[in-house]
Amino acid sequence: MDTMGQSLDQVRVGAAVVVAPSGILHEPDSVTARRLLHQGILPGTELLVIRRTSGGGRVVGVGRSRVALDPSVIRGIVVSEPENPVPDGPRPEADR
């Protein structure tokens, strides 16, 4: 499956992806971007798409955490396929 440059809402449930460099399209200083940062979601973060929620959002796995994201949030996150899939453990280092 090619996931190059997809936004997160187009990724199938069950797939592991990596947030692309400059993949957070939300305003850098916005509350949304900061909250994503607080949940450890930033370029280079590996995400596991776990399920859809009612209303079209997603629950994603960030390391061992589970984070629920609104549809408008996932549309603003661009992801690509992981180069070296990390099956478990901590999020890979930021690659900015």
Next chain:
Amino acid sequence: MTPPEEAATTAAAATVPSCHQAVSDTTDYPGAPIIALVGSPNTGKSSLFNALTGIRRDVGNWPGTTVEIGRGTTTIASGTAADPALAVVLDFPGAYGLDPVSPDEALTRNLLVGVPPAERPDLVVVTVDACSLSRSLYLVSQLRETPARLVLALTMNDVAARRGLSVDPAALSEQAGVPVVAVDPRRGEGVGQLRTAIAGALTAPPPPGLPTATGQDDEFAQLDARFSWIAGATQAATHDQGPRRTISDRIDAVVTAPIVGALVFLAVMWAVFQVTTTVAAPLQDVLDTWVVGPVSTLAGNLLDAVGLGGTWVAGFVIDGLIAGVGMLLTFVPLMALMFILLGVLEDSGYMARAAVVTDRLMRSIGLPGRAFLPLVVGFGCNVPAISSSRVLSDSRQRLLTTMLVPFTSCTARLAVYVFVGATFFGGSGGTVVFAMYIVSIVLVVLVGLLLRSTLIRHMGDDPLIIDLPPYHLPGTGVVASVMWIRLKGFLRTASGIIVATVAAVWLLSSIPVTGTGSFADTPVQDSAYAAVSQAVAPALAPAGFGDWHASSALLTGFVAKEAVISSWAQTYALQEPQDLSEPGSLGDQLRRDFAVSSGGHPDAAALAFLMFLLAYTPCVATLAAQKREVGTRWTLTGVGVQLVIAWVLAVATFQILRLVW
């Protein structure tokens, strides 16, 4: 009017005291070191606060803000074990980082790093979640850059172990350069070591702090430095060999699923509503009967014995003081049950899922998903509903929800709808009652929009980004102690307000202003209470019920809506009907007076009266709960908003309907 968000973001301003100011103002330990307890939500921070401070603690809003901060004292192993020194512990609201995203985080930031170093806490304990170490370390990475003494409390080790994950405190300590202690506050494990580590760190000089960024490029570089440190520290300290899917994931597959999740949520809300209405009611009745019966009789006998029977003193004690305390007491089982339910929902991890399920629906009316719970509970009773607004972690959202709950139609108002509906509309009374509930829901939505565009702006339409913590069984000790703290806080605020109001009503109705009665022995129509009601009545004339019997019933309704019908019965000196759907002679009297005051449109006036009754201040206990949550100023603002909306709604209803009826 300064919105709380402004108060919080300008916390360094004179209105909001720093930790040292606030502590020396309010505790008996002015010289004790001050320890700030910070950490992300759901990292066991409050449990640790409970374990550290035991019963010596208090939970309330930070002075000048609506942000809740717990305060308590703990012993730290200083010098000899025989001579434990005390330290003051402040439990800050959950925060993922020092970037001010909400007023709560803005206050945390200001108290920790915004004020001059001498005003800051002497030491910061950060709770670090072993299950999601990298996320917990973001706050640590920011605090490392400041000259704060840090101690990390590593929590959730048992949950992590069940998921095949372990974090080595020694390795983490080496990476972070600060002491790390593994704790399990629920079982009290590691709390002693944490005290020792705190005492040790307090004697050391504060660290220099890393250089801070200035330009934007520097900020990016700093962000990079933080994340590479976090990644390195996480890698070095974590040992992971668990499966990726957990039991929580399997539960969530059901609980957050599109349709089934909504059904689960409705079932949970139904259960909460049942417990706060059906289950609480008999307990409340028992207490009420006990106060009205044996307690009042005993007090009467005692007063007789000392020769005060039948005097105004007996009237004041029995109808003023004891009635007021009795009213307060009937709220105890209700509030205790509500606080237990809240504790269970929060501690189990379900509240975060409920927020996900309801977010879309609530957002369409401009509220966050979690506001659903207080609004549902409000249809039972507004008082626990307002206290349950604590499920909202953002103080602005809490404020808005607290202002909206009074517009949810509680069961006390239902009794008046039924009575007025049967009196004026006979067989169509049921339709009227149903319509009132629809109006209630519409009011919540419209007033919400109104407030967001006027008094409570900058709510932020931040989209949902929420951590789903692993499920676990709620700890009985945690739930019980949180319930007790909240109940104590409610009683402390409510006791004065409720008893004073009930006593004031007794006093007004005891003072004769006309007729031949004497103090505490006068018919109500001759009393100061009737005089006040008469003075208010003209203001209600445009709504078609400018009659003192009606205004008197509404004044009584300010104390409690349960008393509206008995107030009518009292002012007409008629028997209160046994069955509310059989209004009898009281109903006849009401129809006659409404026909007169409305100029021949009694039905329109009756509907206007119900509109007013729905929208104005529910009861004095609601005000007490509001004062507890958002302070006096916002409570009084709320009363103003309610009265204006009630009046406008009633006048509009009457003036429009009288054209067609």
